[in-house]
Amino acid sequence: MKQKTFSRRLIGRVLAYLLAILIALWILIPIYFITVAAFSPKDVIYSWPKSLLPQTISLETLLFFINAQYVLDSLWNSVKVALLTLVISLVIGAPAGYALARYIFPGKDAFRIIILSTRAFPIVILSIPLAVTFMQWGLYDKLISVALLHVAMALPTTILVTSSVFIGVSKELEEAATVFGCNRVQAFTRVALPLALPGLAASAIFTFVLSWNEVFAATILTIQNRTLPARMFVQLAASPIPFRFAGGFFILVPAVVFMFFIRRYLFSLWGITLK
Amino acid sequence: MAEIQVKNVRKTFGKVKAVWDIDLTVHDREFVVLLGPSGCGKTTLLRCIAGLEQVDQGRIYIGQRDVTDLPPKQRQIAMVFQNYAVFPHLTVFENVAFGLRMQHKPKDEIKKRVQDAAELLHIEELLDRYPAQLSGGQRQRVAVARAIAVDALVLLMDEPLSNLDALLRLEMRAELKRLLQEIEATTLYVTHDQVEALSLGDRIAVMRSGQILQYDTPLNVYDKPADLFIGGFIGNPPMNFLDGEVRTEDGQVVVHTGGGDIYPPPDVGAMLSRLKEPSVLVGIRAENIETLPAPAEGALQAEVLVVEPLGSHNLITMQLGTEQVKVNTSADFKAQPGQTLWLRLNIDKICWIEKATGRAMYPD
Structure with missing residues (x-):
C-alpha cells in the first residue's frame, strides 16, 4: 500500500x-x-x-534597428510613459486601496464598483474623446497624456490589488506601532508600508507591463512622441524581416528584465528569503 | 508606574453598548484582570484606555493625568496584543527596541534595555532572528519583552495567552506572574479564562453586557459571587443552584428545597426572613458538598447519575430530589450510577441568592 x-x-x-x-x-x-x-x-x-x-x-x-530613425527615442518614451504610469497609479491607487482596506465610510461599496466601471469602457471609445480633450488642453502628442490614459486603465486593478494587500497586513500591527510611539503616518510608513511592499511591487509590475504593452491608446494620442510598441505597430509590418526580429527583441527585453528585477519582492515573504 | 482611573466611560458601536458608564480604579502596581464572556466589552474598555478607541463620554486618567483625548503614543502605555502583533519585517532585537527607538533613546541604552528585557523572558538567543522563524510561544515572549522594555506607566494585556496551546499557556501563566511581580507594573489584563483570572489577578473585575458586575479579590469573587451570573460563570464545574422556599417553623427559619430542608445559621435566617418574596436560590460549589455513604444528621438523600473520574478527584452528578447537583469527591471514593448517597452541604459556604433579582445576599 x-x-x-x-x-x-x-x-x-x-x-x-x-x-x-x-x-x-x-x-x-x-x-x-x-x-x-x-x-x-x-x-x-x-x-x-x-x-x-x-x-x-x-x-x-x-545596430541596424537601433540606428533606425526614432527607435531609441521611442524606446526612451516607452520607459518614461511606463514609469510615469507606475508612479501616478501607485500614488493615487495605494492610498485608495489603503482606505478601502482600513476604513468604513459611506458609499464604500458603491466606490468599489465605480472603480471597476472605468474598465467597462473600451479604450477605442475612450481614446477618441480623450484625444479631442487633450488637443484642447494642449496635452496632445505629449507623453503625459498617454501615461494618464494608462493610469486610468491600471487604476482599478492597482486599487483593488493594493486594498487586498493592506487587508493582509494586520491592523493590530499598526495599532501596536501607535502604542509604541508612532503617530498614524509613522505607523503606516514604518510598519504597514514595508510589509505591503511585496504586494505593491506585484501591482507595480502589472502596471508597468500594461503600459509597456499598450498600443492602441498610445497610437491614437501621439504622432511624433510615440512609445516603442505604438511606433512598431505602425512601422514593423512595412519593415524588412531582420528589423522585425530586432524590434521584437527590444520590446521583450525590458519587460523580462523588469520582471526578474522585481520578482524578488513578489516571492519574498519576510524572514524566508532573508535567511 | 501609576494608577489608572476610568470615570463614567461609555463606548457604543452603532446600537451596541460595548462599554456602559464604567468606573474602575486600578491602584499603583496592582494587577487587575477584566474577566467576562466574549462580547462583554472587556477588550473595548482596554482599547479605550490604550487610546485605540475614542470614548463617547467619560474620562480616563493614567497617573493623575487626563489622557482621554491623547493619542496612544502620548499615554505612556505598553500593550501586549492577542495575536502578538510582533512586527514581521524586524528582527527580534528591533521589535523589542521599537518603542525605545521611537523615543530616540541613545544607542547604548537601547542595547542594554533590550538585553535586560530579553533576559527576563529568556529570548537572548533569538535576538537576531525574524518572527517567522519563531514558535508561537517565542513570539509571545517577544511581544511581552517589547512591552516591558519601554518606560510605560501601565501595562495593558489583551488575552495574551489565548493563542497558545494548553501546556504552553500554563507555563507562560506562571512565568507572567513571576515577571510582573518582579517588575511591579500596574497591569490591566483582559481574559475570558476564569482560571487565568483567579490565578493572576490581585483583583478581578467581572464584566457582562458592558458593565462591571463585581470588582473584588479572586477569593471573594469565587466564594462570594455578587450574583447568579458570576456564580455560574466562575468555577469549574459552575456553582450548583437549588430552588428554595423560605419558611419560618417554630421560630426557626427553614429553606425547603426539592431535595430536603436546609437550616441556615441565625444571622442568615434573619436576613432571609426579611425577604419580600420568600424564594431563594441556594448556591453551593461542588467542593463544598460532602458525600457520605450512610445517612447522617442534616444530610440529604441523593441518587448517583454519572461518575466522572478526573484523576485528582471524581466529579459526580447526582439527583437530589427534583434537582441535579454536581459534587466533588476524593479520587478513591467508589460510587456507581443508581447508588444512593447522602450529601451534607457546608452551610457556611452557601451563597444565598434572591430569586427575584438574582443578587447574592450576605449577612452584615
Missing part, C-alpha cells in the same frame, strides 16, 4: 513538472528564436533551414 501511494505521488509530481516545463518551453522557445535572430547577421536570418544554435553572433541587425 505504502509503495503504491508513494509511486502515485511520484507520478503526480513528474506530471506536474512536465506540464510546467511544457508551458515554460511554449513561452521561452519563441523568445529564444527572436533573441537568436536579433543577434544574427542578415544572411543567416534569411537562410533556410534554421539551426537551433546561433551560428554567428553579430550586432549588425540590432
Whole structure:
C-alpha cells in the first residue's frame, strides 16, 4: 500500500513538472528564436533551414534597428510613459486601496464598483474623446497624456490589488506601532508600508507591463512622441524581416528584465528569503 | 508606574453598548484582570484606555493625568496584543527596541534595555532572528519583552495567552506572574479564562453586557459571587443552584428545597426572613458538598447519575430530589450510577441568592 501511494505521488509530481516545463518551453522557445535572430547577421536570418544554435553572433541587425530613425527615442518614451504610469497609479491607487482596506465610510461599496466601471469602457471609445480633450488642453502628442490614459486603465486593478494587500497586513500591527510611539503616518510608513511592499511591487509590475504593452491608446494620442510598441505597430509590418526580429527583441527585453528585477519582492515573504 | 482611573466611560458601536458608564480604579502596581464572556466589552474598555478607541463620554486618567483625548503614543502605555502583533519585517532585537527607538533613546541604552528585557523572558538567543522563524510561544515572549522594555506607566494585556496551546499557556501563566511581580507594573489584563483570572489577578473585575458586575479579590469573587451570573460563570464545574422556599417553623427559619430542608445559621435566617418574596436560590460549589455513604444528621438523600473520574478527584452528578447537583469527591471514593448517597452541604459556604433579582445576599 505504502509503495503504491508513494509511486502515485511520484507520478503526480513528474506530471506536474512536465506540464510546467511544457508551458515554460511554449513561452521561452519563441523568445529564444527572436533573441537568436536579433543577434544574427542578415544572411543567416534569411537562410533556410534554421539551426537551433546561433551560428554567428553579430550586432549588425540590432545596430541596424537601433540606428533606425526614432527607435531609441521611442524606446526612451516607452520607459518614461511606463514609469510615469507606475508612479501616478501607485500614488493615487495605494492610498485608495489603503482606505478601502482600513476604513468604513459611506458609499464604500458603491466606490468599489465605480472603480471597476472605468474598465467597462473600451479604450477605442475612450481614446477618441480623450484625444479631442487633450488637443484642447494642449496635452496632445505629449507623453503625459498617454501615461494618464494608462493610469486610468491600471487604476482599478492597482486599487483593488493594493486594498487586498493592506487587508493582509494586520491592523493590530499598526495599532501596536501607535502604542509604541508612532503617530498614524509613522505607523503606516514604518510598519504597514514595508510589509505591503511585496504586494505593491506585484501591482507595480502589472502596471508597468500594461503600459509597456499598450498600443492602441498610445497610437491614437501621439504622432511624433510615440512609445516603442505604438511606433512598431505602425512601422514593423512595412519593415524588412531582420528589423522585425530586432524590434521584437527590444520590446521583450525590458519587460523580462523588469520582471526578474522585481520578482524578488513578489516571492519574498519576510524572514524566508532573508535567511 | 501609576494608577489608572476610568470615570463614567461609555463606548457604543452603532446600537451596541460595548462599554456602559464604567468606573474602575486600578491602584499603583496592582494587577487587575477584566474577566467576562466574549462580547462583554472587556477588550473595548482596554482599547479605550490604550487610546485605540475614542470614548463617547467619560474620562480616563493614567497617573493623575487626563489622557482621554491623547493619542496612544502620548499615554505612556505598553500593550501586549492577542495575536502578538510582533512586527514581521524586524528582527527580534528591533521589535523589542521599537518603542525605545521611537523615543530616540541613545544607542547604548537601547542595547542594554533590550538585553535586560530579553533576559527576563529568556529570548537572548533569538535576538537576531525574524518572527517567522519563531514558535508561537517565542513570539509571545517577544511581544511581552517589547512591552516591558519601554518606560510605560501601565501595562495593558489583551488575552495574551489565548493563542497558545494548553501546556504552553500554563507555563507562560506562571512565568507572567513571576515577571510582573518582579517588575511591579500596574497591569490591566483582559481574559475570558476564569482560571487565568483567579490565578493572576490581585483583583478581578467581572464584566457582562458592558458593565462591571463585581470588582473584588479572586477569593471573594469565587466564594462570594455578587450574583447568579458570576456564580455560574466562575468555577469549574459552575456553582450548583437549588430552588428554595423560605419558611419560618417554630421560630426557626427553614429553606425547603426539592431535595430536603436546609437550616441556615441565625444571622442568615434573619436576613432571609426579611425577604419580600420568600424564594431563594441556594448556591453551593461542588467542593463544598460532602458525600457520605450512610445517612447522617442534616444530610440529604441523593441518587448517583454519572461518575466522572478526573484523576485528582471524581466529579459526580447526582439527583437530589427534583434537582441535579454536581459534587466533588476524593479520587478513591467508589460510587456507581443508581447508588444512593447522602450529601451534607457546608452551610457556611452557601451563597444565598434572591430569586427575584438574582443578587447574592450576605449577612452584615
